[in-house]
Amino acid sequence: MAGRGAEEHPHGADRLCEAGDRVYSRAVRRGRVARTDAEQVPCLLELALLHPDPDDMAWLVPTSPQEVMTRLLRGVYDEVSASQRRVGSAVAAFEWYAGLGRRLNALAAPVEGSAIRVLDGLSRIQAAMDEATEACTSEVLTVQPGGIRREAELTEGLHRALALRGRGVRMRDLYTHVARHGQGLLNYLELMGDTVEARTLDEVIDRLILFDRTVAFIPANADRTMALELRHPALVEYLVTVFERLWRLAIPLTAPLPDTGIEGISHREQSIAALLAEGHQDAVIAERLGISVRTCRAHIARLSETLGAASRTQLGVRIAQVGLDGHRALTAPDQEPPTVR
Numbered sequence: 001m002a003g004r005g006a007e008e009h010p011h012g013a014d015r016l017c018e019a020g021d022r023v024y025s026r027a028v029r030r031g032r033v034a035r036t037d038a039e040q041v042p043c044l045l046e047l048a049l050l051h052p053d054p055d056d057m058a059w060l061v062p063t064s065p066q067e068v069m070t071r072l073l074r075g076v077y078d079e080v081s082a083s084q085r086r087v088g089s090a091v092a093a094f095e096w097y098a099g100l101g102r103r104l105n106a107l108a109a110p111v112e113g114s115a116i117r118v119l120d121g122l123s124r125i126q127a128a129m130d131e132a133t134e135a136c137t138s139e140v141l142t143v144q145p146g147g148i149r150r151e152a153e154l155t156e157g158l159h160r161a162l163a164l165r166g167r168g169v170r171m172r173d174l175y176t177h178v179a180r181h182g183q184g185l186l187n188y189l190e191l192m193g194d195t196v197e198a199r200t201l202d203e204v205i206d207r208l209i210l211f212d213r214t215v216a217f218i219p220a221n222a223d224r225t226m227a228l229e230l231r232h233p234a235l236v237e238y239l240v241t242v243f244e245r246l247w248r249l250a251i252p253l254t255a256p257l258p259d260t261g262i263e264g265i266s267h268r269e270q271s272i273a274a275l276l277a278e279g280h281q282d283a284v285i286a287e288r289l290g291i292s293v294r295t296c297r298a299h300i301a302r303l304s305e306t307l308g309a310a311s312r313t314q315l316g317v318r319i320a321q322v323g324l325d326g327h328r329a330l331t332a333p334d335q336e337p338p339t340v341r
Contacts, residue, residue, distance in 0.1 A: 020044050027062035035060055073249075080249060083242045084205050091206065094228055095220050115232035118220060125227045129209070129217065132229075133160040136211045140164060140171045141243050143208040144179070146290040158188070165195040173198045174243070174250055177257060177267065178290040189253070199250030202271035203288045205242065213240050265306060265324070272299050273324035277316065 016024065020041045027033040027050060035058050044050040045060075049068065053059040098118045119125045164171060171192070177200045179185050189196055207224070209217045216239050220226035230236055251257060257267050265273070268289070275285045286296040300315075307322065309315035 016049075017041070017043060020049075024049050024062060027060065028065060032059045032061045034058065076245065076249060080242070080245045083245060087205055087239070087242060091218060091220070091228075095226075098220055098226070098228075115230070115235075117229040117231075119217075119227045119229055120225075122225060125217075128227075128229050129160065132211045132215050132217070133163055136164060136169055137167070138169060138212055139210075140169060140212075141208075141210040141240070142171070143174045143204050143206075143243065143246070145176065145204050145206055145288075146179075161188075161192060161196075165192060169195070171196045172247065174204050174246055175200050175253075176204055176290045177202060177251075180253065180257075198253040199247060200253060201246060201250045202267070203275075204246060208239060208243065210236070210240060210243065213237070265303070266299075269299050269303050269306075270324055272296065273303060273319045276300070277319050277324070 020043050023033060023038055023041050024044055026037075032053055033050070035052075038044055038050055038060055049063050050060040051063065053061045094116070117128075119128050161171070173196060175185070175198060180200055185198075189198055207219055213236060214231065216230040216236050218228050218230065218239075220228045230239070268291075271289060272285055275288065280288075282296050282300070283293050286293045289296070291299075303319075304310075304315050307315065307318035309318045
């Protein structure tokens with residue numbers, strides 16, 4: 001019976017069928033529905049949107065919409081995290097292969113239009129970016145990691161942004177939440193008007209620029225003196241998918257950041273706690289969130305004080321106990337929560 005129901009209702013909680021929508025909405029409004037009313041929508045039980053009323057098994061009670069939303073967002077977050085790890089692995093692999101090619105001195109002159117081109121030196125990177133800008137006709141997607149962007153960084157590509165605006169090209173930019181505090185970014189967005197839409201996240205992947213979903217640029221080494229120009233359709237489409245998933249999770253720059261829901265813990269500290277639970281060192285956390293190591297350590301000290309932790313190990317326990325590691329209430333009593341190194 002369950003198998004037939006899944007075939008007749010092939011969907012997830014993010015896109016209910018019409019009958020499922022109607023029954024679940026009624027259950028939320030009334031607090032419960034009769035089990036017979038849900039016989040035609042087994043999907044609601046399979047997706048755990050309805051479950052038996054322990055006081056009367058002839059009735060079904062709904063899972064709260066807030067819990068369903070949390071479940072959906074956690075699934076999207078896990079997908080994006082996996083995508084970020086795969087992008088990082090791909091960039092590391094590209095860098096390794098590029099370095100191997102330089103050591104062997106076997107790289108021929110780059111062929112125009114090749115699927116992957118290594119751009120060595122800032123002048124070559126800028127020239128390739130200018131060329132892509134001139135050819136762009138509809139859309140630019142960018143991911144800008146780091147914290148508050150310096151005026152020099154913003155003006156570096158301003159001529160390209162103004163040229164794109166002049167041709168009616170739409171732009172969408174992703175930044176970290178820290179960038180909200182930079183006046184330079186606000187001035188840039190005011191200058192660009194409604195041509196640019198900006199959103200922010202706790203953390204983003206490394207720098208990414210996509211033109212018309214046909215060519216992408218990503219860093220090829222740590223100091224960004226080398227870049228990869230990608231034109232392979234599969235690679236570009238993959239990077240577009242990563243961007244769109246991050247975009248759906250991001251918060252518009254014009255909207256306030258949401259409350260963390262945990263008294264005494266700021267949005268920034270919640271992000272730091274999650275990265276601490278993953279085992280990252282202070283310098284790595286600071287880099288990923290676009291803040292200084294000193295600021296990062298000040299936040300960690302405040303976290304320890306707020307959670308009543310006397311050591312880094314105890315801080316890891318407290319983070320897991322209150323759910324700041326992203327897995328609220330999932331630690332079993334007989335399991336040892338992860339430690340923070």
